[in-house]
Amino acid sequence: MKYVFSASGLALVASLLSVGPEPAHAAGWRCIEDGEFPECEDGLLNAIEDLIDEEWQALTLSMPPMPLTCVKKPGTGRELAPDGSEITPQFTEQLNWSVTLPGDLRSFLLGRSTAAADLFGSIRTSGSRFVTTTWTGQTINYGFMEGTTDVRSLQGEPLGVAELGAVNHTTTAGAFWTDSIPIHVELVDGEWTCTAGPSGRRVTGTGRGEAGGVDLDYPVEWARDNVLHLMAEAVREQFRAAVRMAVMGPPEDCSSCHASSNAFSTERSPALDAVALATAPDVSHAADTCATFFWTNSRRAFVERYQPRYLIGQGLEDVRMGDIPGSRIRNKWSQQASFCIASANRYGYFSHPDFDRMPCRSTEACFPGTRRKKMSERLEDVRNVAIQLSRSDSNPVYQESLRRAKTESYVVIDVMESAKTAAANFYGGLVNDYDSLIDDLTLVLDLALPPSVRTAVFDELCSPENVAELEGREPACIDNGEYCELWSLFNAIQNCSEYQDGATLAELLDDIAETTDHLEGERDRHVVEVEAIQSLWAEIQDRR
Amino acid sequence: MKQRISRGRLCRVGLSAAVLCAVLGVHGATASAQECSMRYSFGTVQLPLSDYPAKRYGADLGLLYGQWEWRTTFGLQVDVAKALRYVRDVAGLVRHCIGDFRRGRLDFGRRQVVDEESQTPRAETDDEYFERVLDELVEIRREFAFVELEYAARLRANAPLVPTNAIPSLKSIVNETLLAMMERSANRTTGIGWIIVHLQGLEEAIEDFHRAHELTRELITVYLRQSPSLRDPIIDRLIDNTNEVMDEYGEFFSPERRAELQALLDAAEEQREEEDLETLIADLTEIANDIQARMQGRWDLDTPLRLMASKLKFIFGSCDPTQPHRLLSDEYFGDLPVAARIVEEGDDAEYCAR
Numbered sequence: 001m002k003y004v005f006s007a008s009g010l011a012l013v014a015s016l017l018s019v020g021p022e023p024a025h026a027a028g029w030r031c032i033e034d035g036e037f038p039e040c041e042d043g044l045l046n047a048i049e050d051l052i053d054e055e056w057q058a059l060t061l062s063m064p065p066m067p068l069t070c071v072k073k074p075g076t077g078r079e080l081a082p083d084g085s086e087i088t089p090q091f092t093e094q095l096n097w098s099v100t101l102p103g104d105l106r107s108f109l110l111g112r113s114t115a116a117a118d119l120f121g122s123i124r125t126s127g128s129r130f131v132t133t134t135w136t137g138q139t140i141n142y143g144f145m146e147g148t149t150d151v152r153s154l155q156g157e158p159l160g161v162a163e164l165g166a167v168n169h170t171t172t173a174g175a176f177w178t179d180s181i182p183i184h185v186e187l188v189d190g191e192w193t194c195t196a197g198p199s200g201r202r203v204t205g206t207g208r209g210e211a212g213g214v215d216l217d218y219p220v221e222w223a224r225d226n227v228l229h230l231m232a233e234a235v236r237e238q239f240r241a242a243v244r245m246a247v248m249g250p251p252e253d254c255s256s257c258h259a260s261s262n263a264f265s266t267e268r269s270p271a272l273d274a275v276a277l278a279t280a281p282d283v284s285h286a287a288d289t290c291a292t293f294f295w296t297n298s299r300r301a302f303v304e305r306y307q308p309r310y311l312i313g314q315g316l317e318d319v320r321m322g323d324i325p326g327s328r329i330r331n332k333w334s335q336q337a338s339f340c341i342a343s344a345n346r347y348g349y350f351s352h353p354d355f356d357r358m359p360c361r362s363t364e365a366c367f368p369g370t371r372r373k374k375m376s377e378r379l380e381d382v383r384n385v386a387i388q389l390s391r392s393d394s395n396p397v398y399q400e401s402l403r404r405a406k407t408e409s410y411v412v413i414d415v416m417e418s419a420k421t422a423a424a425n426f427y428g429g430l431v432n433d434y435d436s437l438i439d440d441l442t443l444v445l446d447l448a449l450p451p452s453v454r455t456a457v458f459d460e461l462c463s464p465e466n467v468a469e470l471e472g473r474e475p476a477c478i479d480n481g482e483y484c485e486l487w488s489l490f491n492a493i494q495n496c497s498e499y500q501d502g503a504t505l506a507e508l509l510d511d512i513a514e515t516t517d518h519l520e521g522e523r524d525r526h527v528v529e530v531e532a533i534q535s536l537w538a539e540i541q542d543r544r
Numbered sequence: 545m546k547q548r549i550s551r552g553r554l555c556r557v558g559l560s561a562a563v564l565c566a567v568l569g570v571h572g573a574t575a576s577a578q579e580c581s582m583r584y585s586f587g588t589v590q591l592p593l594s595d596y597p598a599k600r601y602g603a604d605l606g607l608l609y610g611q612w613e614w615r616t617t618f619g620l621q622v623d624v625a626k627a628l629r630y631v632r633d634v635a636g637l638v639r640h641c642i643g644d645f646r647r648g649r650l651d652f653g654r655r656q657v658v659d660e661e662s663q664t665p666r667a668e669t670d671d672e673y674f675e676r677v678l679d680e681l682v683e684i685r686r687e688f689a690f691v692e693l694e695y696a697a698r699l700r701a702n703a704p705l706v707p708t709n710a711i712p713s714l715k716s717i718v719n720e721t722l723l724a725m726m727e728r729s730a731n732r733t734t735g736i737g738w739i740i741v742h743l744q745g746l747e748e749a750i751e752d753f754h755r756a757h758e759l760t761r762e763l764i765t766v767y768l769r770q771s772p773s774l775r776d777p778i779i780d781r782l783i784d785n786t787n788e789v790m791d792e793y794g795e796f797f798s799p800e801r802r803a804e805l806q807a808l809l810d811a812a813e814e815q816r817e818e819e820d821l822e823t824l825i826a827d828l829t830e831i832a833n834d835i836q837a838r839m840q841g842r843w844d845l846d847t848p849l850r851l852m853a854s855k856l857k858f859i860f861g862s863c864d865p866t867q868p869h870r871l872l873s874d875e876y877f878g879d880l881p882v883a884a885r886i887v888e889e890g891d892d893a894e895y896c897a898r
Contacts, residue, residue: 288640339579344643344650344728351643356733378733411645412734415653418673419738425792426745432788433752439781440759453767453774460759 044246044295044328045110048161052242058103058121059238061230063223065094068129070185070194070214077190077209087188095183095196097127099227101234102138108239115144115164117235123176131182138174142167142232151243153325159247160295160324164236170228177224180217187213197222248326290340290347293319295329303340305352308388310337311401331397338401342408350412355381375423376529379536382413386543410544420537427530434523437461437492441516445509458505462496492519580641580648582633591637591647597655602647603638605687608718609695610634610703627705635714639721643728649684650728652677652735670795674848677736678855681729682895685859688722689896726860730876737877740856743849744882746793750839756785757836764828772821778828782812786835796849801838808835843889850889857890 072089080086102121109116119140126132147163185194187209194214195204201222207214220227294300301319309315313330316322321329341349349355358373360366373381389406393399443449443457460466492515495508580602581590591602606612610631642649654667655676668676691698695715699706706714729735760781768774786809794802812831818824842849860870869887870876877883 288636290640342645344645344648344734345640345724350734351728351731356731372732408645415645415734418652418654419733422738422742422745426742429745429749429788429792432792436752436756436785436788440756450767450771453763453771456762456767457759460755460762466755 044161047246048239048242049108049110051245052108052238053105055242055245056103056105056238059101059234060098061101061227061234062096062098063127063226063230065096066196066218067198068093068095068183068185068194068196070187070192072187073191073193077188087190093129095128095130097125097130097181099230100124100126101231102140105238113146114168115146115239117142117144119231119235123174125181129183129185131184133182135174135176135179138176139172140228140231141169141171142235143169144232144235151240153244153248155325157323157325159243159326160321160329161243161247164239167228167232170232172224172228177220180219181223183216183218184212185214185216247324247328288345290336290343290345293321293333293336295321295324295332303347305347305354306337306341306343306349308341308349308385308405310334311341311389311405312393312395312398331395334398334401338404338408341405342412344412348412349385350382350409350416374529375420375427376532376536378416379420379533379540382416383536383540383543385409386413386540390543413540417537420533424530424533427526427533430526431523431530434519434526438516438519438523441492441512441519444505445513445516451505455505458499461492462499467493467496580637580644580646582637589634589637591641591644593646594648594651596651601649603641603644603649605638605649605684605691605721606702607638608635608691608721609698609714610706611698612702614703624705624707627703628707628710631699631703631706631714632710632717635717635721639717639724642721642724650725650735651680652729671848674739674795674852678852678859681736681859682855684725686895688718688725689863691718692722726870726876729859739852740871740877740880740882740886742793743796743852743886744880746789746796746842747882747885749789749793750842753785753789753839754836756781757832757839760785761829761832761836764825764832768825768828769821775824776816779812779816782828782832782835783809786839789839796847796852797842798847801841801847805835805838808838843885850891853886853890854892854895855890856886858892858895861887861892863892863896 069092070090072087074089078087100123102119102123104119104121106118106120107116108118117140119142121138122134122136123138124132124134145165145168147165149163150158151161151163152158183196185192185207187207189209191206191208192214193204193206194216195202196216196218197203203216203218205214205216290306291303292300293303301321303319307315307318310318311334313327313334316324316330316333319333321333340347344351346352355378356372357370358377360369360371362368364371386406386409389402389409391402393402440457440461444454444461446454495511495515498511499505499508579590581588591607592600594601594603604611610627612634614627638649641647654673656665657668657672658664659666692715695718696708696711699711699714730737732738732741760778763774763778763781768778786805790797790802790805797805808831812828815824815827815831818827841847843853844850856871857869860876862870871883871887872878
């Protein structure tokens, strides 16, 4: 079998062959969410990457305080200070110090289930008794796993984007990582010995106060884990801020963006201790994307049936995503619905079983079961959809979704025309049946006719075969894909039963006359059904 | 600064990807997963728009077994894993999109045709629609039958790298696609299910006709002699009873039979002028008998009804008479007595023969 290319396909091939492969530097792996490609699924991730890059700033990390103990050798130096106060021969302090992160996030990339951050620039240490020192040209590379919880808004709402999870690898480069952090302790005269650092990671130095005090060099290696751990959490916090901005848009007072980032140094995220390895859901490559809605791979939910209100961003609670704030997810939801609402698969509005069936009303014989909808009920449904799709919306995304959904829906509606015509004919046929029955009963009631003729007509009407056929009419009517009520028909059957049980025609005349009247009323309702089908169809066409 | 290009333009990354897009139909600007498309790292694959009159389909069944230009599409470096993935992915697209109105394989809409007499466009008549749409479904069902029978060979011919042990899972996609085709076709609003509902209506109309016709015959043979004034009401009944069926369900009768019935009704009309009562009774009796014979013979071999039944039996069946027919199941048309009649009267042997 050969495939015949569409005209546009041919044009594309020709241009591709003439253009040839793109230069490698121009390639990328994500689409751009803009006016031309508004449905780009990667748009959110792109935005997060861009935002974390653009909003990145140097952060100062408060390191755990470092214990310092200095002891003066007895007998050395003065015992009293010039003011006469006694010189303490020993003291202990907790040194507050900090590390300032590089101000350049060289790259931040989100993969399918990992993320990579590449930090480059200067690292500076400073603090009480710490000699402010700067190392330039330092590098830290982090690999993050996908977290198991969602980033939350400042109000605590999950945003549908997974946290950066555990760090699965870290690489560092530059002099800082093998160097030492200088500490200087100024002292009065005498010979002193100072020790800095927690148990097991202490450095000791001696010096004379007259010579300026004691200098200590604290190896970075001993602080490395803490520095990298806190830097990783700083990256996570920057990521959270970027996600909040990407999902919800920039806050009105953007000072809060940075405030939240800076808050990191004194407030550790509870997510820090909750990280765990996680992998994205295993999604079949051939999965029907209309079948589920996913905001990110961490949030995916089954769609039961697309509804017109989804086109204007409503109904996210139906897919358990109503708690995600911001307009982006609603836009995406609206766009997906616009592509899927008219699908021929079961989640499509017109292909879902609910389009065909409904619960019986309490006044109906089939209650509490379900029944097929009458054609007029289906068309009323279609008409309501057409009204909803014809509305205008000030949100351009919603408006475009409405337009697209309407176009797609009318493709389906057009296919219904044959069924509509057949149903109208079916009811038209019922009207004919009623007319025929009414004609027969009119003959029976026509006292001008010979009694033998009237009796013959009624005998035929009430023959066992005919009564059986009439009795079968209601289930047939329901089963035919149409729900209709034929009560008067059963009244006619009741008249026949009485006739067969011995009642004379003369005795039944009043009942037959009443039945004939009711039959006419019932026939008129079927006429109304036919008219409703025709008028609803016309209205649906008018809304095209 | 990261360089990015749009996904829709990713087909530019190389010649092989470009051909893939061309084979399956690329839809650059609006490519989306919801539109029978699938994203790969090298581009987006989308089923092309179907052109039903030209018999070009997005969800072409050949795509179920890798029937496209592999060498130029994926290059020479396609390995076993990728080959399987591509076939599975694209077959999955066909499964999801077989009933799609734009890129699928099923077209249940009324087409515009050029009227032979006026040379102006008009919608298909019921006769034309039934013939065309059922023939198309027969063609699809036959295609499925061959795909089912020859799947391994066709896959080997078109996608030799796909391992044999993957065939069962791929065949299950084919089976699901067939079921999707049947379910979509059976829909009573947007498929052709309404035709079977309509056939049920015909059966009931015929029952009504016979009841009324029996009475008419009795009026002719027994009471007309007693009350000659009944002549016009009797002729009216004869004509009305028949017209009620023909007006609503005439498309299920052959043109020849419709012409015969119309001739009989014309003959009945002429009896209004007949002055001899015995001749009138004899003629009307003969006409009534002839009309009844033609109504009873609606399932005869030469009528469209029998042919439709054969096609429907094949479309929804399995060609295995030992298996229960799907038409009779509750999910399809088990609620309609005419379904059993279709299975009984239909003869799918011709279609089932290879």
